[in-house]
Amino acid sequence: MKYKEEKIHELLLDNRFVDWLVNPQSPYAEYWHQWIESAPEHASLVEEAKTFLLDMRRAETAREQAPNPAAIGQLWSHIRISIDDDAVPVIPVRPRRWFWIAAATLTGVALLAGMLFISQSAHQLPALAAAPKDAQPAAELVRYNGSDKNELFFLPDGSKITLAKDARISYNRLMNGQKREVTLEGEAFFEVTKNPQKPFYIYTRNMVIKVLGTSFRVTASASHESVAVQTGRVSVYLKGQDLEQSAARILSPRQVCTYSAPSHELITGLYTSPSKIELDTDNQRTYNFEDAPLDTVFAALERMYALPVHYDRQVFNNCFLTISLGNEPLEEKLEVITKTVGASFSISDYGINIEGKGCK
Numbered sequence: 533m534k535y536k537e538e539k540i541h542e543l544l545l546d547n548r549f550v551d552w553l554v555n556p557q558s559p560y561a562e563y564w565h566q567w568i569e570s571a572p573e574h575a576s577l578v579e580e581a582k583t584f585l586l587d588m589r590r591a592e593t594a595r596e597q598a599p600n601p602a603a604i605g606q607l608w609s610h611i612r613i614s615i616d617d618d619a620v621p622v623i624p625v626r627p628r629r630w631f632w633i634a635a636a637t638l639t640g641v642a643l644l645a646g647m648l649f650i651s652q653s654a655h656q657l658p659a660l661a662a663a664p665k666d667a668q669p670a671a672e673l674v675r676y677n678g679s680d681k682n683e684l685f686f687l688p689d690g691s692k693i694t695l696a697k698d699a700r701i702s703y704n705r706l707m708n709g710q711k712r713e714v715t716l717e718g719e720a721f722f723e724v725t726k727n728p729q730k731p732f733y734i735y736t737r738n739m740v741i742k743v744l745g746t747s748f749r750v751t752a753s754a755s756h757e758s759v760a761v762q763t764g765r766v767s768v769y770l771k772g773q774d775l776e777q778s779a780a781r782i783l784s785p786r787q788v789c790t791y792s793a794p795s796h797e798l799i800t801g802l803y804t805s806p807s808k809i810e811l812d813t814d815n816q817r818t819y820n821f822e823d824a825p826l827d828t829v830f831a832a833l834e835r836m837y838a839l840p841v842h843y844d845r846q847v848f849n850n851c852f853l854t855i856s857l858g859n860e861p862l863e864e865k866l867e868v869i870t871k872t873v874g875a876s877f878s879i880s881d882y883g884i885n886i887e888g889k890g891c892k
Contacts, residue, residue: 536577542678543581545700548838553582560883563840671881673705673838677718682809686836687712690725690861691732696809704838705881716752721809723747725859735771738791739798742767742780749807757791759783760803768798818858826851826873833884837862843886848873851891 543549548560568574569677602836642776677683677695685693688707695701699718724732734741736752739759746764751757759768767780768789781798783791788803819832826848830841836857851873866877866884875888 536573536580538678538680539577540581540584542676543577544585545674545676545678547672547674547854548840549581550585553585560613560840562842563834634694644763672702674700674702675838676700685838686862687714688837688860689727689730689841690864692723692859694721694809695753696720706879716750718753719749719751719807721747721749723859725861737792738771738793738796740769740771742769749809758788760788760807761785769798770798774845818856820856822854823852824854826853826869829853829855829857830886832857833862833865839879840883841886842883843888844890845874847888847890848875848886849890 549564552560552564564578568578605715626741646731675685675693675695677697677699682694682696685695685701687693687703688705689712693701694715696719699716699720701714701720702717703712703714707730710730711860712727712730713735714733715735717736722734722743724743724747728744732743732745734743734750736750737754738758739752739757741748741750743766744764745765746761747767748759748761750759750765759766761783763785765785766783768783769780770791781800783789786802788801790799790801791797791800819836821829821832827845829833830843833839833866834841839862853869853872855868860868863879866879869875870877870886870888873888873891875886877887878885
């Protein structure tokens, strides 16, 4: 039962999933349909997540405000009972954690589709109202690690982020602004691709970290915030300061900077041994494919970047690749892949589009 709870938890915090539920023109529709078909239990997970989402919206509408933690706990208890009808008495939910999940989910719904209208019969799941035909995918992308293990994520610029359990990041899905910006909650290890023209910023509750290209660990929990540098250099500021005028803490390799809540200041020191997330990251450098179907490679890209890949599966049915995908920016990866199979690509907020005549 714990596994199902964690998977539902993960779905509710995945804005691709919420977009698919509320947006009939969602670019992620094919991705989720394939995901449902890939394992027998996925369909029930989707239905439970959908029920929770709609119940939360109903509770919000009835009160004309965000549901309180007690209501959220009751709703989640109902889901647990439906997951396992033979379950022993349900363990109480941690209200604060699930209140945050519900708030994040409802915020995503508001951004993606505005008001959600509910209709429900005794034998049917609630139906979602159609979104406007010109609905756009949310510009902000949320990546969340709901598993028990560290999980590797890729950014469009070629940077990599390993998220610890329950950590989450948000960023512009294409990172096509003047700055590369990521907001972090939890613990993560960053390997940032160098680009002096587009500095990389990480925002935590109380700190701003400016990077040009390096590797480092950031912890951003409610009780502890710190930055530990493995390679390169980073600048650390207190949030709310003028980054150009204030005196930043410049960190070199093997240095750590910690935020002190009582004094509201940054404290610099040394750290002598890498954390578990840093050790695990050493084994997650690349994705290797040997004579793999193009479908498999594109599925890996979708997982890496949380962007759907649109292409004609029948046309590219006979295409196979031997390739390693590592630190290269997304566009470089696509250049190599499409040239190998005689195709072309384009990238937009709706995902990656592949055109070509296929392989003989």
